[in-house]
Amino acid sequence: MDRTRTDAPAANAEAGVLERIRHGANELSDAMSKVADQVLADPEAAARATIMDLAELSGTSPGTITRFCRHLGYDGYAALRVAIATETGRASARHETGWDVNIGQEIAPDDPLEQVLKQLITIDAAMLRDTVGxxxxxxxxxxxxxxxxxxxxxxxxxxxxxxxxxxxxxxxxxxxxxxxxxxxxxxxxxxxxxxxxxxxxxxxxxxxxxxxxxxxxxxxxxxxxxxxxxxxxxxxxxxxxxxxxxxxxxxxxxxxxxxxxxxxxxxxxxxxxxxxxxxxxxxxxxxxxxxxxxxxxxxxxxxxxxxxxx
Structure with a gap:
């Protein structure tokens, strides 16, 4: 059978580290899920944090952070930080054009439509880039x-x-x-x-x-x-x-x-x-x-x- 799968290796940087964390969330243990949630909630802070900082922020331990990194295909936290920093750096460059919208934020009932429009287009554009990758x-x-x-x-x-x-x-x-x-x-x-x-x-x-x-x-x-x-x-x-x-x-x-x-x-x-x-x-x-x-x-x-x- 000519079976072709699109599963990329965990460390394939083209997929985007944040997208791989999102996509693999269901495969994580409870402890590593806490790490994933913390990274996705504030990737820029994760890129700046030490392993001890991230462990404290996520309510886990340095050992859990290390296992999380290896699950993603990285040798250690330093490599993961570089990957996150690279990705968030590209995002920061896009923010300079005026599209500075937090993908994870809630849309409130009184938010102006301009803000809602930017929220929607930011999410959709990010998913299109993820698909390309x-x-x-x-x-x-x-x-x-x-x-x-x-x-x-x-x-x-x-x-x-x-x-x-x-x-x-x-x-x-x-x-x-x-x-x-x-x-x-x-x-x-x-x-x-x-x-x-x-x-x-x-x-x-x-x-x-x-x-x-x-x-x-x-x-x-x-x-x-x-x-x-x-x-x-x-x-x-x-x-x-x-x-x-x-x-x-x-x-x-x-x-x-x-x-x-x-x-x-x-x-x-x-x-x-x-x-x-x-x-x-x-x-x-x-x-x-x-x-x-x-x-x-x-x-x-x-x-x-x-x-x-x-």
């Missing part, structure tokens, strides 16, 4: 190569993930790929049962644990289709079912559900995949786009241009 482009290439020659493509997604699934299917459809989107489990299973060799099934799930989506992709896999998971959790069950896992980034916030906060990073991955497919099918994709434009051209309103005085 963690996405496996070789995996995207393999998925695009399969979709470009597929007999048909099924895209699955339920609940909030259906939004991304619809966008991905529409991207394929616009470029001439025979693609369907399924957001209801019975219809999806019926379609998956008709797939086979040469077909592609792509499932979208932020958590990677949605039972219906897992069932859909599993059915497609059992029929011989090439399967793909688009998820923020490459260690989840959905990724285990898939031949290829495409990872989008995620950041937990107090004012938006995880999926709503990460939808733009998932849409970025979806856009990249469908554009990579269009590149491989360039003549067919251009003809499909032109044919669509001609077909609907007569329904576009025209505006009369009046000349003369009056």
């Amino acid at each position: 963690t996405l496996d482009l070789d995996a995207v290439e393999r998925v695009a190569a399969r979709v470009a020659v597929a007999r048909r493509v099924d895209v699955y997604g339920v609940g909030n993930s259906a939004t991304v699934a619809r966008e991905l299917q529409m991207g394929f459809y616009r470029t001439g790929v025979a693609a369907w989107v399924w957001t209801e489990v019975h219809d999806a299973l019926a379609s998956a049962a008709l797939l086979g060799e040469g077909d592609v099934a792509l499932a979208v799930s932020h958590s990677g644990t949605t039972a219906e989506t897992i069932e859909m992709l599993s059915e497609a896999s059992s029929r011989g289709a090439f399967t793909v998971a688009l998820t923020a959790s490459p260690e989840a069950i959905l990724a285990e079912v898939a031949d290829v896992c495409l990872r989008s980034a995620s950041r937990r916030t107090s004012h938006r559900a995880d999926l709503l906060a990460s939808r733009h990073s998932a849409l970025l991955v979806a856009d990249l995949v469908h554009i990579a497919v269009a590149q491989r099918r360039f003549p067919e994709a251009r003809e499909a786009l032109e044919s669509r434009a001609r077909a609907v051209g007569g329904h576009r309103p025209t505006r009369e241009v009046r000349t003369g005085a009056g």
Whole structure:
């Protein structure tokens, strides 16, 4: 089976140390979780603190800090401090442009909309950067190569993930790929049962644990289709079912559900995949786009241009 995972080594600096701490929070012990929470709450302070300072701030011990560093792939606290300082230094440079917003802060009822807007764009921009740093482009290439020659493509997604699934299917459809989107489990299973060799099934799930989506992709896999998971959790069950896992980034916030906060990073991955497919099918994709434009051209309103005085 051509299984491609996007799991990066713990010490892969391209992923961003703060993003790796966020993403791996569920794997930490209670004591190391306290360290992670303290680092994420104030990364700049963590970069300045000694190991004793951080132990006191997090209510743990120097030994816990050392284990936390090794869990992330660093030899010791000095290396971790350098990584955090480098990342927060880049963030500080961005703050000089006027976007000095604390990603973790609450949005209060009386906050002005200008502040809310800056908060939202800061979070979304950070997740897009995290996605760029963690996405496996070789995996995207393999998925695009399969979709470009597929007999048909099924895209699955339920609940909030259906939004991304619809966008991905529409991207394929616009470029001439025979693609369907399924957001209801019975219809999806019926379609998956008709797939086979040469077909592609792509499932979208932020958590990677949605039972219906897992069932859909599993059915497609059992029929011989090439399967793909688009998820923020490459260690989840959905990724285990898939031949290829495409990872989008995620950041937990107090004012938006995880999926709503990460939808733009998932849409970025979806856009990249469908554009990579269009590149491989360039003549067919251009003809499909032109044919669509001609077909609907007569329904576009025209505006009369009046000349003369009056």
